[in-house]
Amino acid sequence: MSRFYPLIGFVSGYLIVLxxxxxxxxxxDGFRCLLRYKRIWLTFVLLGFAYFVFxxxxxxxxxxxxxxxxxxxxxxxxxxxxxxAEVWQEAPLPALEGVAGIFDCATTTYPLSAIAxxxxxxxxxxxxxxxxxxxxxxxxxxxxxxxxxLLFSAVSALLKPIVFWALPLWGGxxxxxELLQVSASxxxxxxxxxxxxxxxxxxxxIVVCFxxxxxxxxxxxxxxxxxxxxxxxxxxxxxxxxxxxTLILRLPLLLAYFMNIPDVxxxxxxxxxxxxxxxxAFSSVQISLAxxxxxxxxxxxxxxxxxxxxxxxxxxxxxxxxxHFFILTAADAIIRAAIADRELAMILWKxxxxxxxxxxxxxxxxxxxCLFRRGETGAVYxxxxxxx
Numbered sequence: 583m584s585r586f587y588p589l590i591g592f593v594s595g596y597l598i599v600l601x602x603x604x605x606x607x608x609x610x611d612g613f614r615c616l617l618r619y620k621r622i623w624l625t626f627v628l629l630g631f632a633y634f635v636f637x638x639x640x641x642x643x644x645x646x647x648x649x650x651x652x653x654x655x656x657x658x659x660x661x662x663x664x665x666x667a668e669v670w671q672e673a674p675l676p677a678l679e680g681v682a683g684i685f686d687c688a689t690t691t692y693p694l695s696a697i698a699x700x701x702x703x704x705x706x707x708x709x710x711x712x713x714x715x716x717x718x719x720x721x722x723x724x725x726x727x728x729x730x731x732l733l734f735s736a737v738s739a740l741l742k743p744i745v746f747w748a749l750p751l752w753g754g755x756x757x758x759x760e761l762l763q764v765s766a767s768x769x770x771x772x773x774x775x776x777x778x779x780x781x782x783x784x785x786x787x788i789v790v791c792f793x794x795x796x797x798x799x800x801x802x803x804x805x806x807x808x809x810x811x812x813x814x815x816x817x818x819x820x821x822x823x824x825x826x827x828t829l830i831l832r833l834p835l836l837l838a839y840f841m842n843i844p845d846v847x848x849x850x851x852x853x854x855x856x857x858x859x860x861x862x863a864f865s866s867v868q869i870s871l872a873x874x875x876x877x878x879x880x881x882x883x884x885x886x887x888x889x890x891x892x893x894x895x896x897x898x899x900x901x902x903x904x905x906h907f908f909i910l911t912a913a914d915a916i917i918r919a920a921i922a923d924r925e926l927a928m929i930l931w932k933x934x935x936x937x938x939x940x941x942x943x944x945x946x947x948x949x950x951x952c953l954f955r956r957g958e959t960g961a962v963y964x965x966x967x968x969x970x
Contacts, residue, residue: 596905605899605949608956612949615794616941622787623944629689629783630936636693638929640746661920669915673908675851680907680943681900682858684950685865686823687780688943695776696743699736712807716814728817735775742772759839766839770832774824781820782813784947785872791951792873815871818878819864827857862900865889869954892957899953906942910935 600606616623683689691698702710713732717725745765786809793800800808830853838846866888870881889896914935921927 599905600902603898603902604895605902605953608895608899608953609902609945609949611795611952612791612945612947615791615948615952616945618794619790622790622948623941625783625787625940626689626943627937627940629691629694630940631933632694633690633692634932634936638932662922664916664919666912666916669919670912672915673911675854676911677904677907678858679854680911680939681903682861683943684903684946685868686861687777687784688947689780689783689940691776691779691783692739692772693743695739695772695779698779699740699775702736707803707806709806709810712810713814716811717817720814720817728821732775732778735771735773735778738768738771739775739779742768763839766836770828770836773828773832777824777827778817778820781816781868782809784868785809785813785816787944787947788869788872788951791948792955795952795955812872815875816868819867819871819881823857823861826860830856865896866954869951873954888954888957892953895953895957899950903946906946910939910942 600609603609680688702713705711714729717729719725721728745768786806789805789809789812793805831850834843834846834849834853837843864882864885866885867878867881870876870884870888871878874881874884876884917931918928921931
């Protein structure tokens, strides 16, 4: 039993923190929102699973049927389970990025971004037209320049998987260095569309949560177009995030293909921490722009007031997010190390991990919308039970 004492203590502490913290009502409402609109967490599951399938099929292709032996699962007792001290270093940075994603872009959209690029170009559900009208109304003449940038990045996102899969075939047509330069350039431009698609999906899910809070009914196609109009307000802040991310993250990696930049990868963890810190420091700007007709300056001023009036509850929310993402990433590191090269076990675990992460991310995003509304409306909101 002595082995289970630390686990019992951890679970007990987790339940105490979860049930007796100042943001428990927002967490409860977020869970209820998930029960009503399952698309919130299933969206993250779909995107995460598509990325896992792409990564696994690309870097861990199954060569023969023996790699899917069921004995891999029945022999778990013989696996070498690493100690927490051996793998904990892999958890903090992904956990921090998970927390920052709640306030910015919570999931990767690749490779489904290529399909989304085709759908946008085909004006699926009128989103292409809604985007053009929203950009023209919001940014006037400058909106057409933004549209051209989005269009160019969408084409790059469409070409990215094609170029990636064709690299072995093109090996004899171009020198290896030039081939890497071309693929890296396309990847850098495609990042803009992939990120902005993730932001649009997040805005759409925020709008769904807000509709639940207000007890509003909606038609699906109209909600997509409404989210696109709200996205045009978020675009100004998202553009700043893209610019900073490009300058400190993407550009050094891209230039490394064209010139000698020593130890470029060594600074990558620090750069990722800086980006997470920036997003968390301006955490409510995105949701404020998504829910209000206001300028970026007004949203930043509103963020300052929100943090000043809700600092304690916001700090607790960050702690809750950090705990959940750290548990997920630490469990992933431990189990992946134990699985080693057992392909069937890896497929099963990554499927479970994607499902759990999607559920937690959707729950925390819905809880963030509830917390933001609670912080804005104060006692009036706290006294009213949210209607379905």
